[in-house]
Structures are given as C-alpha cells and as structure tokens.
Amino acid sequence: MTRTLVVVGNGMVGHRAVQALRDRDAEGTWRVVVLAEESRPAYDRVALSSYVDTWDAGTLSLPEHDESVQVRLGDPVRHIDRAAKVVTTASGHEQGYDALVLATGSRPFVPPVPGHDLPGCHVYRTIEDLDLIRASGGRSAVVIGGGLLGLEAANAVRLMGMAPKVVELAPRLMPLQVDEGGGALLRRQVERLGLEIHCGVSTVAVEAGGNGAAAGVSLADGTRLDADVVVFSAGIRPRDELARESGLAVGERGGILVDESCRTSDESIYAVGECACLEGRVYGLVGPGYAMAEVVADRLLGGGAVFPGADTSTKLKLLGVDVASFGDAHAASPGALEVVHNDPVSGSYRKLVVSDDAHVLLGGVLVGDASQYATLRPLVGRPLPADPGSLVAPAGGVDLALPDEAQVCSCHAVTKGQITCAINESGCTDVASVKSCTKAGTGCGSCVPMLKQLLDECGVVQSKALCEHFEQSRAELFEVVRATGIRTFSQLIAGYGKGRGCDICKPVVASILASLATGHVLDGEQAGLQDTNDRFLANLQRNGTYSVVPRIPGGEITPEKLLVIAEVARDFGLYTKITGGQRIDLFGATVDQLPPIWRRLVDAGFESGHAYGKALRTVKSCVGTTWCRYGVQDSVALAIDLELRYRGLRAPHKIKAGVSGCARECAEARGKDFGVIATELGWNLYVGGNGGFKPRHADLLVSDVDTETLVRVIDRFLMFYVRTADRLQRTAAWIEAMDGGLDHLREVIVDDSLGICADLESAMAEHIDSYQDEWRGVLEDPEKLARFSSFVNAPGVPDPTISFREERGQRVPTVQLGMPTEGLLAGPNISEVAAR
Amino acid sequence: MTAVDELTWTAVCEFGDLEPERGVAALLPGGEQVALFLTYAGTLHALSNVDPFSGAAVLSRGIVGDRTGMPVVSSPVYKQAFDLTTGQCLDEPDVRVRTYPVVVWDGFVRVGSP
Structure with missing residues (x-):
C-alpha cells in the first residue's frame, strides 16, 4: 500500500532526503509531497556567493525530482495536527501524512543591537537576500560576523564592487574552524584583498543617517565604520517554531530533539539538517545534514540506519585562501599536543593535533596551503606514519601509508581498501574509472589527489601513450609536429613512433596537421589518415x-x-x-x-x-x-x-x-x-x-x-x-x-x-x-574528385547493397537484421548479432 | 583450397591506380564487392568489402595500419580491425571475412573468384 511522506522544507537537506528516498524506493511505496516556504525550487545554498558571478539563479539549481514527487512552493506549513496526522499550510491547504520530515532549516541570527532593523540592514542566506543587497546600490558595507558565513558574505559583497569591513566578536576570523595562528594568517591574506578586519570587538549599534537608513556601525571600542549596507552573518538559529507549537521536544538552546535515527519525540515525525538537535548539537554544515537525510530515507524503507556521527572537517577556499580544519582542530582532547609550522613569508600555516604520546593524529588546521588535507584527514584517530614535525614541514615528502579501513572520501564514505580493491581487482586504471566504480572523489573532490596517489601506489602506470604506435600523448605529438616542422605521417612515425599506425593515431595526426594549417585535409598522404567522414567530407x-x-x-x-x-x-x-x-x-x-x-x-x-x-x-x-x-x-x-x-x-x-x-x-x-x-x-x-x-x-x-x-x-x-x-x-x-x-x-x-x-x-x-572551404577544394581538384567513386572498376554503378524504403514520406535505409552472409566466412549466429 | 586454374580473374584497375594504405572497392562479375588494399610495404590484399557488423559495404573506406606489425584495416562503422592477410577479425575471434586471391599481371590488378 502506498503511504504518504510529507517533507516540510525544500532546502538542500530536505531535497536530499527526497532524492535519497526516490533513489531507493524502486517500488514506489511512498508518495512524496514537499511543502516549501520559499517560492523558488531547491538550490545550492552552499554555493550562494557564486550567484554574484552571474546573477543567474539557474546556476545554483539542484536536480529536479521525478514527476512522482509533488512540490508545493511558496506555501509554508503553519500547523501540525499530530493526532489526525494532517498538516495545514498558510494558504489553508490540508495534507495528511503517514510520515513527516521536518527540514525547516535555520534562520540567520541578528544580534538585537539598536538599529539592526534599519533600511540597509540585510542577512545573507537566500538568493533574495543577495538581490536585495545588490538592489540597495550601496557603496560601503560592514559584515557583522567573521566566521565561515561572514567571510562568504564579505566575498559576495566584494564581488558586487564594495570593499567590505568585517566585524568579529571572537579574537580571530573563523573561530570555530581555525586556531589563533591560522586565524592570524587568514587575516593577513584577506587584508591584502582590501578587506578591513575588526576582531575581538562587539557591535554596539547600527546608526541611521539623515535619510533614516543605515549609515554606519559603531563598535564597543569606540570605532565608527561608515556603511550604507550592513550584512548580519553572525550565526544561525534553528527553525523549530513549528515543532514547538506542535509540542515536540526541543533542545535547551533550540533545535528539534531527535535520536540517532533522526526521529523526534513523535515516532511518525523526523527532523533533519539545521533544524534538528542531535545529541545536544545543532549542525550548521550541509554534510551532517545530508547524512541525516540518508538515515531517514533508510528508516522510511524499514532499514536500521543510525546517524554515523558528524565529520565536521572542512576544506574550502575563502576569498582565495585555502582553509581546512579536521578532527580535534582546537586540541580539546585531554593531553593533546600541537605541532605547528607557521611560515608567514610563504603564507602557509599548518598545525597538527596529536595524542599526548605523539603517536595518534587527532586533528589539524591548514591555512594558505591545504594540499595535505586529502592525505591527513583520513589519518585522524590512527597512528602517525612519521613524526609529526616532519608531517607539517613544507613538502614533507613523508610516505603516508594509510591503513585499508581509513576513509579517503568522506562525502561517500569510501575507504582506502575499497579504492585499492577497485584498482587491483576491478581493473580501474585511472581516476575517472575509480570515480565511477567507487563514487570516491565525486562529492567535494578534495580526495582526487589521493586517488591519483593510490593508483601510483598500486603500481598502475597511468600511460599517456596514444596507442601502440606512439608513446607520446596527443599534446606531446602536437608539440613535436610544431617544433620539428614534420608535415607527413610517415616522417613522424619513422622518427617518433613505430609500425604503420592505426585508426587511433592516424586521425590524431591528421587533426594536428590540419590545426597547424597545412593545406587541404585530403592533400597527398593526409587523405589516408582520415576517418571515413573526413576522407569523404560527409x-x-x-x-x-x-x-x-x-x-x-x-x-x-x-x-x-x-x-x-x-x-x-x-x-x-x-x-x-x-x-x-x-x-x-x-x-x-x-x-x-x-x-x-x-x-x-x-x-x-x-x-x-x-x-x-x-x-x-x-x-x-x-x-x-x-x-x-x-x-x-x-x-x-x-x-x-x-x-x-x-x-x-x-x-x-x-x-x-x-x-x-x-x-x-x-x-x-x-x-x-x-x-x-x-x-x-x-x-x-x-x-x-x-x-x-x-x-x-x-x-x-x-x-x-x-x-x-x-x-x-x-x-x-x-x-x-x-x-x-x-x-x-x-x-x-x-x-x-x-x-x-x-x-x-x-x-x-x-x-x-x-x-x-x-x-x-x-x-x-x-x-x-x-581557411578555405574544403568542398570547393575538392571540386576544383580532379585528382581529389576522382576518389569519390563507389567502384574503381565501375565508377557509375551504385552500391547494390544499398536499398531504401519509405517512412513518413521520405526515403530511409532498409533495416538489415543480423550479419550479412555475403563475404562472411565465419560469424556468430544471426540471433546473437541481432541482439548486439 | 581452390585450384588457381578454376578461378575467374577479373582485372579491376591498373596497379598505378592504387595508393598505399588507401583502399578502393571493386565490383566482381557475380555482384560481389571486394576491398583492395596496397600496404605501405607494397603487398596487395583483397577482402570482402562488406563489414559484417553493420552490413554496409564499406571496408575499403577503413583506415589501414598495423596491429603489432600485422597489416589491418579498421571498419569505418564500428572500428573492428580485420587482418588483411586472413580476413580474421581481431576484436571478435568468431568473425572472419572472405579474402580473395589478387595478382598484378601486365600492369593490371586482377582478383580471383570462383
């Protein structure tokens, strides 16, 4: 029997929950109804700042659900009748449910300073927020909040042509992710881009100008910053009001309380993403939200999945600076030691957090150069392969041998063992095949360098050879032809290859010669290099x-x-x-x-x-x-x-x-x-x-x-x-x-x-x-023209194997089933060929 | 093997009409089509022109080259390679196309057929 799932909220996590369910529910046991507050289809909020590049909301679109999913946009749910299992929307629409998923997300936290609601004050969460900031035509901007979101907002404002000033209450930027040293480097790097940073100071008020709109921000240290645009991005608060009103249990500091199966205090109701409070925590990252979405999809289909614990590791490029933090980045574990390499000259900061005996990696922070993230993050909780000092040193060159069970791709939970198995047993020979075989590297992509390294370690020589006749790649052959002035295939293969070529290398060389503007593609020997299409220009x-x-x-x-x-x-x-x-x-x-x-x-x-x-x-x-x-x-x-x-x-x-x-x-x-x-x-x-x-x-x-x-x-x-x-x-x-x-x-x-x-x-x-027209070139050259004949001994006779029938008033080829018998000495039986 | 004197020899073109590694098609009196190839090394080969995988009479329009030194033509339709000497398909061991004896006599290329 078909049951009805109602999903309240159409953000990234709600969208993922529906997709995860549709992917697995092949029999269609659930009918899915999505009730959304926002009036536009689900989009990638994590990439919000890139909207400023194009002002094209379509670039952020998430894949559409199949037509069996009913999505009602712009009509938020206002009431849940848990006894009757019916939700009511703002427009009065009633929708019954067998299971309900709350994915209401969060709202930006706006500190209640005087003037916080003046015209010119904005938040940074939706496409509409960015449109409003753009439409304000502001010239000077202050961003309140120097965390991950605050810096994203600052970047967006900067791309709109304003030089933002950033105010952060904590003593450093991105206080949740990086430590003091990393924060200091991050600050220097973003200041170079023209950002003005004020850390360790609170905002006292937003001041109005003569027109009644925001004109400046005053800080606790007496500083006054000019601003006709103020953007609040100082954290988020879970949207749990619907749950509160329905009598569901909520956390002390907000968030709908859920257990490890993401179920709320009502067993028919789940909560996922930023509105949920799991083990006392509200996660503001999309990764844990996606993990919750997967858990719920599995539970709805009778599975026993539990929340795997959140990996809050982060690697991102903010304002052109690489920032990564993973594991216990702040050395909160008892006895944890920190090993730091700080090079302000080259602009790189690396810190590893290790156990008190310096044997086990607990976490780390990388700023400026986060290339080691892919190799270090999977080692968290494992014995270190080398002494920590050498691991943070520049170009450590230390062999980081991972154990098989170490997770290399955290987006899709793929271990090193699964990847090496795909290479050694399933015969994957390049990054692309490892990706399609294991899904590793298809999420955020940060582990792709690791995939290359594992291919190397497994002894896979990632050959660039074009074919058995040339060891060079196409690009290398191009350079050879360009540099040597060789203009025929025979010269090239004699000097740089072996044998007489094949249907791979000959068209490649023909293409290279053509790109280097060497006359007509059917001149002399070139004609024999061409695929049939190029040989007959059709x-x-x-x-x-x-x-x-x-x-x-x-x-x-x-x-x-x-x-x-x-x-x-x-x-x-x-x-x-x-x-x-x-x-x-x-x-x-x-x-x-x-x-x-x-x-x-x-x-x-x-x-x-x-x-x-x-x-x-x-x-x-x-x-x-x-x-x-x-x-x-x-x-x-x-x-x-x-x-x-x-x-x-x-x-x-x-x-x-x-x-x-x-x-x-x-x-x-x-x-x-x-x-x-x-x-x-x-x-x-x-x-x-x-x-x-x-x-x-x-x-x-x-x-x-x-x-x-x-x-x-x-x-x-x-x-x-x-x-x-x-x-x-x-x-x-x-x-x-x-x-x-x-x-x-x-x-x-x-x-x-x-x-x-x-x-x-x-x-x-x-x-x-x-450039010359190739067909004119043929028509003007009797020798080239002579090659356009069906038979060398009967130029005017058409090919007798070609026949046509008529379909919708036009001539189409007659379809031949199976292998022709003419000229065939041996072959599989007809039915096999027809099935090809 | 068919004895040579039982074959009909059809002169299809002058040897000078052929260019190395560029096949041509010829029509035999019985309506059969052959694909003629002159290799870079100067050897002459004749195979059925019909590509067994598509049924199209197009093997003469394939690219001529070698696989591990063995002269081959690749079908222009789905790219399977055929050994010019034996007609054996190198990608599908069960498939082989007919080869024809071919000689040059008196300046003419002659193809033998039963």
Whole structure:
C-alpha cells in the first residue's frame, strides 16, 4: 500500500532526503509531497556567493525530482495536527501524512543591537537576500560576523564592487574552524584583498543617517565604520517554531530533539539538517545534514540506519585562501599536543593535533596551503606514519601509508581498501574509472589527489601513450609536429613512433596537421589518415551512405538558399532533417553523389559545415535584439562572426558553441563548449559545457567583457584546447583533468600566466587567414574528385547493397537484421548479432 | 583450397591506380564487392568489402595500419580491425571475412573468384 511522506522544507537537506528516498524506493511505496516556504525550487545554498558571478539563479539549481514527487512552493506549513496526522499550510491547504520530515532549516541570527532593523540592514542566506543587497546600490558595507558565513558574505559583497569591513566578536576570523595562528594568517591574506578586519570587538549599534537608513556601525571600542549596507552573518538559529507549537521536544538552546535515527519525540515525525538537535548539537554544515537525510530515507524503507556521527572537517577556499580544519582542530582532547609550522613569508600555516604520546593524529588546521588535507584527514584517530614535525614541514615528502579501513572520501564514505580493491581487482586504471566504480572523489573532490596517489601506489602506470604506435600523448605529438616542422605521417612515425599506425593515431595526426594549417585535409598522404567522414567530407551512416550538412552560420538563412537545399534534397532523393545545431542534414547520399550535390551547394554559396569533422561545428544563436523584445545584444551577428571566424578549425573533438542575446538563454549556450550570454554591459563567456552522455553546464570564465576582449579570450581558449587536450577529449573533460581546473585555465588564457597568449592568438590568426572551404577544394581538384567513386572498376554503378524504403514520406535505409552472409566466412549466429 | 586454374580473374584497375594504405572497392562479375588494399610495404590484399557488423559495404573506406606489425584495416562503422592477410577479425575471434586471391599481371590488378 502506498503511504504518504510529507517533507516540510525544500532546502538542500530536505531535497536530499527526497532524492535519497526516490533513489531507493524502486517500488514506489511512498508518495512524496514537499511543502516549501520559499517560492523558488531547491538550490545550492552552499554555493550562494557564486550567484554574484552571474546573477543567474539557474546556476545554483539542484536536480529536479521525478514527476512522482509533488512540490508545493511558496506555501509554508503553519500547523501540525499530530493526532489526525494532517498538516495545514498558510494558504489553508490540508495534507495528511503517514510520515513527516521536518527540514525547516535555520534562520540567520541578528544580534538585537539598536538599529539592526534599519533600511540597509540585510542577512545573507537566500538568493533574495543577495538581490536585495545588490538592489540597495550601496557603496560601503560592514559584515557583522567573521566566521565561515561572514567571510562568504564579505566575498559576495566584494564581488558586487564594495570593499567590505568585517566585524568579529571572537579574537580571530573563523573561530570555530581555525586556531589563533591560522586565524592570524587568514587575516593577513584577506587584508591584502582590501578587506578591513575588526576582531575581538562587539557591535554596539547600527546608526541611521539623515535619510533614516543605515549609515554606519559603531563598535564597543569606540570605532565608527561608515556603511550604507550592513550584512548580519553572525550565526544561525534553528527553525523549530513549528515543532514547538506542535509540542515536540526541543533542545535547551533550540533545535528539534531527535535520536540517532533522526526521529523526534513523535515516532511518525523526523527532523533533519539545521533544524534538528542531535545529541545536544545543532549542525550548521550541509554534510551532517545530508547524512541525516540518508538515515531517514533508510528508516522510511524499514532499514536500521543510525546517524554515523558528524565529520565536521572542512576544506574550502575563502576569498582565495585555502582553509581546512579536521578532527580535534582546537586540541580539546585531554593531553593533546600541537605541532605547528607557521611560515608567514610563504603564507602557509599548518598545525597538527596529536595524542599526548605523539603517536595518534587527532586533528589539524591548514591555512594558505591545504594540499595535505586529502592525505591527513583520513589519518585522524590512527597512528602517525612519521613524526609529526616532519608531517607539517613544507613538502614533507613523508610516505603516508594509510591503513585499508581509513576513509579517503568522506562525502561517500569510501575507504582506502575499497579504492585499492577497485584498482587491483576491478581493473580501474585511472581516476575517472575509480570515480565511477567507487563514487570516491565525486562529492567535494578534495580526495582526487589521493586517488591519483593510490593508483601510483598500486603500481598502475597511468600511460599517456596514444596507442601502440606512439608513446607520446596527443599534446606531446602536437608539440613535436610544431617544433620539428614534420608535415607527413610517415616522417613522424619513422622518427617518433613505430609500425604503420592505426585508426587511433592516424586521425590524431591528421587533426594536428590540419590545426597547424597545412593545406587541404585530403592533400597527398593526409587523405589516408582520415576517418571515413573526413576522407569523404560527409558523415557515414549505418548503411554506408553519407549525410551532407552545409554550413548555415548562426542558423540564419535566406529563403533563396533554403530553396537550393530543398531542390538538392528533392533531386537526389535525400532524407531531410533539421539538426539541433540550427542547420539542415541531408541523408542517404552515396559516395559518387557527393560531388554533384556539393557542386550545386557550392554554386549557391554554401560551404562545408564540418559536421563530419572533429572541428568547430556550429555557433547556435537566439533571435537577439534585431527582433526579440527582450534581447540586450545582437546575438545573431556575434554568432555568425564567431562561426565564420572559427570555421574549419580542427580540434581534439568536436566543438559546439552558442550565443544568447539575454539571460533567458534561448540558444542554450551553457550546454556548449563555449557559450556567450549577453549582459547589459557586454558579454559573459562560459566554457566547458556539453550535452551528450554526461551533460554538463559550462562555467563562467569572464564576465561583462566587450566584443573585442571576448573574441580574444575565445581565440586563446580554443587554441589552447587544440594544442593540449587529449584525443576525443571534449572541453569539459579537458578542464576537469587540468591541474587547477577552471582557475588554472583562467590564469593561463586570461591572466597570461604562462606568457603564451600572444602565441595562441597568432596561431588562431594564421588559421583564420588560411581557411578555405574544403568542398570547393575538392571540386576544383580532379585528382581529389576522382576518389569519390563507389567502384574503381565501375565508377557509375551504385552500391547494390544499398536499398531504401519509405517512412513518413521520405526515403530511409532498409533495416538489415543480423550479419550479412555475403563475404562472411565465419560469424556468430544471426540471433546473437541481432541482439548486439 | 581452390585450384588457381578454376578461378575467374577479373582485372579491376591498373596497379598505378592504387595508393598505399588507401583502399578502393571493386565490383566482381557475380555482384560481389571486394576491398583492395596496397600496404605501405607494397603487398596487395583483397577482402570482402562488406563489414559484417553493420552490413554496409564499406571496408575499403577503413583506415589501414598495423596491429603489432600485422597489416589491418579498421571498419569505418564500428572500428573492428580485420587482418588483411586472413580476413580474421581481431576484436571478435568468431568473425572472419572472405579474402580473395589478387595478382598484378601486365600492369593490371586482377582478383580471383570462383
């Protein structure tokens, strides 16, 4: 029988609880109703400060639940009738339940100082809070609270163009996570960014100016700070009022009391996340909240899960400074010893907390350089592999041999033993396969360096060899070709490889030669390196015919050109379909039909669309300012310019792009390798998106830039990708695999940290200058043209194995079941093949 | 093995028409299609042109290279490699395509078929 679960609250933890239940409740024994106070769908509040980068709330979205989950937004629950098991919302809606999960979260704590409610005073918790701060148009800001949230808020305010002053009651920043030494270093680092820090002092009042709004903040030490924006982020208080009103037990200092199964004093009601008080503690971190969500999902399905105890270890980058704390960071354990390495010159602070005999690691604090976090955190509670002094020393170089049961990934509770088992027994040979096999490294990602290290320790040589013929990676071969001036495959394999190549290395070398602007892709020996698609400049389809895609830059086309395509399709009997890239695909052409088809297309002004190549495909666009009522920039013109600029660029994989004329994003640019979205001030550039097997949204690289800057950054981005990515690596995977990821990419192609930008730009300029339409090149060269024949001894005879039938008024291939008998000497039986 | 004198020899092209590592297709009198390959080392091979995995007559359009020194063509459809000498598929041990005897005589490439 289906029972009803009602979840009160749609924050991150409530969302996770529903997702965890839906993932496991395959039989659908629970009908789920979510009643939310906020009127927008659940979003990632932990990443709230990044909202300021884009002002696009969509970037914070959490995955939507399947349609069986009913979510009622903007209608908070006001009353629980525990006897009748019915909740009532603000709008009067009544909803019965069999089980109730309270995930009401917390509210920001605003100290009751005089003036705390003046106009200009804000809190920092929701998207709406940030919108309000932005809309206030303030110039000077004070952030009350110098903890984790306070510094996040300060960062957000700073990104809005204000220089925030931070007031913290405790004697140091982030008092819960770091100690005095770490706090001192953190303070120095953030002061360098222009923040003004006041620690160890309380706020006395918010003072009003002549207009009745906040104008300043006065501190207990007599200091007065100018501020037309005051942001309170001085801690949180659990939202337990609904529970109190219903007579559920609450903690002394607030929070709905729950046991280790997250059950409240009413056995049909659970509480999870920041509103819950477990063993006397309220956890303000999302990690413990997620753990509670998992416990409840398990309990609802009859399991016996208990709260595993919270790992409050934290590693984050705040205002550009790495901060990590783990275990007993404050040496609260009896007899605990602290070993500290403090280097203010290089800006790094490391402290380990160890047992009184210095044998067991209890915790630690890392500020400035938290790279050791991944190796140290799993050692908490375990014997130290070396003396603590050498572990905190810079570049310790000490072998940290972890025991098998040590947890390497705390997000998914994966131990070292499980990972080494995946490597040794399941045959994982790289980080990606370890991730998909064990889920390790797929949460916060902080353990990824550890995964690499474990692969090394297990003796897995992470080979970069392209194939059996070349020991080099694609990027290395690119450099070889560039530096040596070698321009043929035979020379390259004779000098730098072995054998005669294969279907892996030959197309790679062909692509490298093409990227280096070495003439037509079918010139001389190059033709034999190409995959069939590039060899016939068309896309091979399942029955041996090809499809034809003329370039339609930006998706803009005149009726006259549309007529040409229609006539060609009609005259050659081609199946016609509109593609996702805003162009038209014509299917069913035989090899010998390709030249006459293209003769007509080229005569009408069309060029190759490179749909067949690992190359720039399309730059999709929305309608833009010319027609659209909402557009803020001319997206169509930019898309056409970009498509014409980069047409013909060969790359490690296909490149797709998009340009949207406003934040409504109708061109779906963030699903592209590079996507441009118009802003009122210029353009935002996003990189590393793709659809496909593993869809991914592109990340913001630069914002509000003018067209010239935009084009320069895209030039660099594409050329850097062409030179350094692996074979068949889309931009998303390329950025993900890069040491330092998107930040590193930005350093290289925006800040020019490697000094290569001028070179990248000139390489792109060379590509643009040397571009020629590949199909025109074939039509003008009788020798190339001669290769487009079905049979060397019967050029005019069509391939007799190709046949068509009709479907919805068009010609489609006849489907062949099983292996053909022609030419086959041995093969599995037909049914096996059909099942493939 | 079929005795050579029982075969029909079809002249399909001039030897000079072939380029190393670039296959061509030819049509035999019975309607069979063969894929002809000239390796970089100068040896000539003829296999059935039909890719057994897709049913498309396209093996001549595959990339020619080697696996551990053995000359192979990779199907352009799903990339399985076939030994040019024996027609054996190197990725599916149960699959082998027909090979044809091929000779160059009088400047012409001739393919033998029963």
